[in-house]
Amino acid sequence: xxxxxxxxxxxxxxxxxxxxxxxxxxxxxxxxxxxxxxxxxxxxxxxxxxxxxxxxxxxxxxxxxxxxxxxxxxxxxxxxxxxxxxxxxxxxxxxxxxxxxxxxxxxxxxxxxxxxxxxxxxxxxxxxxxxxxxxxxxxxxxxxxxxxxxxxxxxxxxxxxxxxxxxxxxxxxxxxxxxxxxxxxxxxxxxxxxxxxxxxxxxxxxxxxxxxxxxxxxxxxxxxxxxxxxxxxxxxxxxxxxxxxxxxxxxxxxxxxxxxxxxxxxxxxxxxxxxxxxxxxxxxxxxxxxxxxxxxxxxxxxxxxxxxxxxxxxxxxxxxxxxxxxxxxxxxxxxxxxxxxxxxxxxxxxxxxxxxxxxxxxxxxxxxxxxxxxxxxxxxxxxxxxxxxxxxxxxxxxxxxxxxxxxxxxxxxxxxxxxxxxxxxxxxxxxxxxxxxxxxxxxxxxxxxxxxxxxxxxxxxxxxxxxxxxxxxxxxxxxxxxxxxxxxxxxxxxxxxxxxxxxxxxxxxxxxxxxxxxxxxxxxxxxxxxxxxxxxxxxxxxxxxxxxxxxxxxxxx
Amino acid sequence: xxxxxxxxxxxxxxxxxxxxxxxxxxxxxxxxxxxxxxxxxxxxxxxxxxxxxxxxxxxxxxxxxxxxxxxxxxxxxxxxxxxxxxxxxxxxxxxxxxxxxxxxxxxxxxxxxxxxxxxxxxxxxxxxxxxxxxxxxxxxxxxxxxxxxxxxxxxxxxxxxxxxxxxxxxxxxxxxxxxxxxxxxxxxxxxxxxxxxx
Numbered sequence: 069x070x071x072x073x074x075x076x077x078x079x080x081x082x083x084x085x086x087x088x089x090x091x092x093x094x095x096x097x098x099x100x101x102x103x104x105x106x107x108x109x110x111x112x113x114x115x116x117x118x119x120x121x122x123x124x125x126x127x128x129x130x131x132x133x134x135x136x137x138x139x140x141x142x143x144x145x146x147x148x149x150x151x152x153x154x155x156x157x158x159x160x161x162x163x164x165x166x167x168x169x170x171x172x173x174x175x176x177x178x179x180x181x182x183x184x185x186x187x188x189x190x191x192x193x194x195x196x197x198x199x200x201x202x203x204x205x206x207x208x209x210x211x212x213x214x215x216x217x218x219x220x221x222x223x224x225x226x227x228x229x230x231x232x233x234x235x236x237x238x239x240x241x242x243x244x245x246x247x248x249x250x251x252x253x254x255x256x257x258x259x260x261x262x263x264x265x266x267x268x269x270x271x272x273x274x275x276x277x278x279x280x281x282x283x284x285x286x287x288x289x290x291x292x293x294x295x296x297x298x299x300x301x302x303x304x305x306x307x308x309x310x311x312x313x314x315x316x317x318x319x320x321x322x323x324x325x326x327x328x329x330x331x332x333x334x335x336x337x338x339x340x341x342x343x344x345x346x347x348x349x350x351x352x353x354x355x356x357x358x359x360x361x362x363x364x365x366x367x368x369x370x371x372x373x374x375x376x377x378x379x380x381x382x383x384x385x386x387x388x389x390x391x392x393x394x395x396x397x398x399x400x401x402x403x404x405x406x407x408x409x410x411x412x413x414x415x416x417x418x419x420x421x422x423x424x425x426x427x428x429x430x431x432x433x434x435x436x437x438x439x440x441x442x443x444x445x446x447x448x449x450x451x452x453x454x455x456x457x458x459x460x461x462x463x464x465x466x467x468x469x470x471x472x473x474x475x476x477x478x479x480x481x482x483x484x485x486x487x488x489x490x491x492x493x494x495x496x497x498x499x500x501x502x503x504x505x506x507x508x509x510x511x512x513x514x515x516x517x518x519x520x521x522x523x524x525x526x527x528x529x530x531x532x533x534x535x536x537x538x539x540x541x542x543x544x545x546x547x548x549x550x551x552x553x554x555x556x557x558x559x560x561x562x563x564x565x566x567x568x569x570x571x572x573x574x575x576x577x578x579x580x581x582x583x584x585x586x587x588x589x590x591x592x593x594x595x596x597x598x599x600x601x602x603x604x605x606x607x608x609x610x611x612x613x614x615x616x617x618x619x620x621x622x623x624x625x
Numbered sequence: 626x627x628x629x630x631x632x633x634x635x636x637x638x639x640x641x642x643x644x645x646x647x648x649x650x651x652x653x654x655x656x657x658x659x660x661x662x663x664x665x666x667x668x669x670x671x672x673x674x675x676x677x678x679x680x681x682x683x684x685x686x687x688x689x690x691x692x693x694x695x696x697x698x699x700x701x702x703x704x705x706x707x708x709x710x711x712x713x714x715x716x717x718x719x720x721x722x723x724x725x726x727x728x729x730x731x732x733x734x735x736x737x738x739x740x741x742x743x744x745x746x747x748x749x750x751x752x753x754x755x756x757x758x759x760x761x762x763x764x765x766x767x768x769x770x771x772x773x774x775x776x777x778x779x780x781x782x783x784x785x786x787x788x789x790x791x792x793x794x795x796x797x798x799x800x801x802x803x804x805x806x807x808x809x810x811x812x813x814x815x816x817x818x819x820x821x822x823x
Contacts (some may be wrong), residue, residue: 179645255652260705263645289656297663304761309751314668318676318754327663 074238097181098596099166102188103491106163110156111563116199117151118559122143122190122552125516127511130535141533142216147198149219150239153335154246155195157477160347161342162191162253165281167492169257171273171587171594174603179259188254194246201238215239218531221302221315221329228306237306240299244416247296254288256280264587268605273625275585275608276359279366280345282365283373284338290377291334300326322387329380337376339470341369343480344411347433350487353583355422356432356611358621361414361587368414368435375404385453388458394453401451405444406496412441427581428502432483439475443468446521461531464524470517482509482562489566490580495573496594501565505558512554519547584609627694629821633741646799654806657769661810664765665817668758672822675753681823684746692815695770698727699808702801710798712791718784724804728770737766759818769807776800 093101124144127135136144166184170177178184182455205213215235217225226236261282265274301325304310311317313324352359359365378400381393389397415437424430446468450456451607459465482505489497535541579588589598589611605619607613653723672681705720742748750760780800783789789797 130675151729183649251653251656255656257651258652259645259648262648263642265642267640285652289652290659293659294663297660300765301664301667304757305752308756310761311751311754312757317756318671318674320670323667323670327667330663344711471693 073076097185099170099176099178099181099184100492100594100596102165102184103163103165106159106166106188106191109195109467110122110160110163113151113155113195114160115147115563116557117156119221119555120148120151122556124148125549125552127533128535128545130546131535133534134357136533138533139213139216142531143214143219145531145567146218146239150198150215150243151195152473153197153219153339154243155191157339157473158246158250159191160475161284161339162250162257163285164342164346164488165257165493166231168488168587169260169278169281170264170308171590172585172600173264173269174277174586174599174605175260175264176602177193177600178256181265183252185613187256190249190252191246191415194242194244194249197245197358198238198242201235201242205235205238206233208411213445214285220325220332222328223302223319223324223427224315224435226302226306227314227317240303240306242300245526247292247299248392250288250292254292258416259283261285266603266605272363273605273608274445276348276362276365276586277345280341280348280369283369284341284345287341287376288336289339291331291338294327295331298324298331298354301327322384323385324383325384329383330377332383334376336469336472337372339477341372341613343436343477344369345417346480346484347436350429350433350483351418352450354425354427354433355424357418357422358584360412360417360420361410361624362608364410368410371407372404374441375400375407379404382451385456398451398453402448405448408444412437412444425480427485427486428497428499428506429483431503431506432479434580436476436479436483437480439471439513443471443476459524461529462524463520463528463530465529467520469515470520474513475517477484479513482506483561485566488587489569490576491587491594493570493573494575495569495581496576497569498565501561501568505561505565508561510552512551512556512558515551515554516548517551519525519544519551523548579611582615584612586610589614636779644795644799646795648798650802654802657806657810661765661813664758664762666760667811668817668822670809671754671758672740674753677750677753679746679752681755681759681818682747683743683821685819686738687819688734688815691731691738692811694727695811696804696808698724698731699805701727704795705796706772706801709789709791709794714784714787714789714791717789717797718781721777721781721784723814725774725781728774728777728804732767732770732774735763735770762814763818764812766807769810773804773807776803 093105096105098101119291121144123136127141129132136409166178169175201214205215213233213235215221215230216548219238221236221239223229241418261278271279283309301310301312305312305314305319309318313319313321315321348359348365379397381389381397382401385394385397446464450465450468451458486497486502489495523544526540526544528535528541530538535545576592578590578592580592581588584606586599586603587594589603601608605613607625609621613622628773701720702724705717705724708716708720728803749761752755780789780797
């Protein structure tokens, strides 16, 4: 087949009436359109969540600041956390999985296209429901507004006496609705990877991205439902007078913590494993070498998936558990470091001796690699129960998990944006602006989150709306807030680059990176049916085999 | 570079992958199992922690008849699927109807039990921790039975309209997985609520 006949033609597209084009998007069951909608929807929430973070940082720039009230500050950190985890990170990962999986495994769509659309709209309406709380949270009581109970919403703060109005209900319902959508997407990903692969693509020949998304989807299935169960219990408590978390009637506040973190810790891996997947696709292509240790990477991913279900109570050392529980969760948390270390070793092994091209996607992946290493090291520190007793709920913890989520996950995500942008849009991004984005964001990130460790070590607790001067925290908070503006500038460059390149960027060929996986074998952007003829593969790098028929990979695998 | 063409050269052996319907249903079952696990853990955790009566020993009676009905419905839906696989549409309809009837009996029995507990024993979801965990766990299961019954009813209507043919046996099979799951969960709920909890 020739891809010329199905090339993207912007002129034809733009002559259709806008109503028709919008209708195509709203009614679509195409995995590529849904993937892009997931990603755009998450980007909108990324900007909203970023504005919330900026408001908090402006409030904390100097002691005794009066930029926002304590009430608004509480709403900001709750909405920031909830938004970033549930309505930015998860949908963006689902978006990339949706877009890329069928293309990479040589399929024409996901296993269940209509379920896919249904899941997306549930996620979208879940986000709207959460944000409707700004208007509707007051309810009949005239109290409330946006949720202000923190993103993990510990009992009994969520009980009806302490959280009047409907703010907590919007939080609960928003997460239940989007959670059901997540289950649908996860089932879809598992079914797609297991049942839709093109001929010859055995499990051992799948791209690592497919493997890692399979593990991620498995984690979603097992981790999101406990949260949904706990949210149902909370709603029963609030509306039918049940006593699950009501300590006055013998209920337990601690069991909410267990239920929440049984969800909450695997959730970290739900977000970071797709980030691993991006790195595992991008680093080999820009090092001009196949991935080092493919089977070990798969084994390490599966191992992380299993171990991630045994570590949740390391979020609860300061709550007070017995010494056996403390020892168990300290040890299990440290065990996670082993497969993770193997991965870092393998990525470096891939780069070692390679002909590295420092394009924007690769820069972000290198940033990801080093920042993820540091995030892992502070993670090992916090895994030690006595250390955690000192620093639990301090800014050290906040710095640690932002190192994971921003330093590792968001960096890998930016890498993925630049890497697959030509495939999704048919146009090349601007490399110079990409580098500006990288350096601005890198400097901003390190200003903010490196220095955030220090007030934590000095005893500054998280979630305080202001602080006394003269405790040695002032200068650090100033630096942290200055870093935020660098990050915001980086994001601005990123958004401008995306918009400008989408409209004015140079039209690019189907395979601008000389890459090896199947998505690059079809046109950019791909036609609705992806492949006119379904591909047949014989190795992990099917495009290498085609480009180098004299020395194909399948001779060695 | 120009896009390379992938010449199809199908391997000798046929390329067979698992059925996506079954895989999707197993995913749903995995997610549902995690959810039921949390409710079961909550039930076990709160056994004996109620600060007031009534206790399970006072008011709960073992629902043997309902349990037999529900568990045997697993067998009947299996017969229905087998009948459809062998292209016996009317036999399928009969077994499918029996499954529906058994499921309905179970639900009615649960309703009668709840009526007895609420109006005669004064146990509601807000009475004590036993009430809280009992109604939420059994209620969650009853909700799943209800969803299953809706599915069975749709299948029954289609069967009566003569639209269920042999080629639909995989769909019936996938649905039967859900129904088996609802039965297996009942075994867990029954063990925890009526054996351990009493």
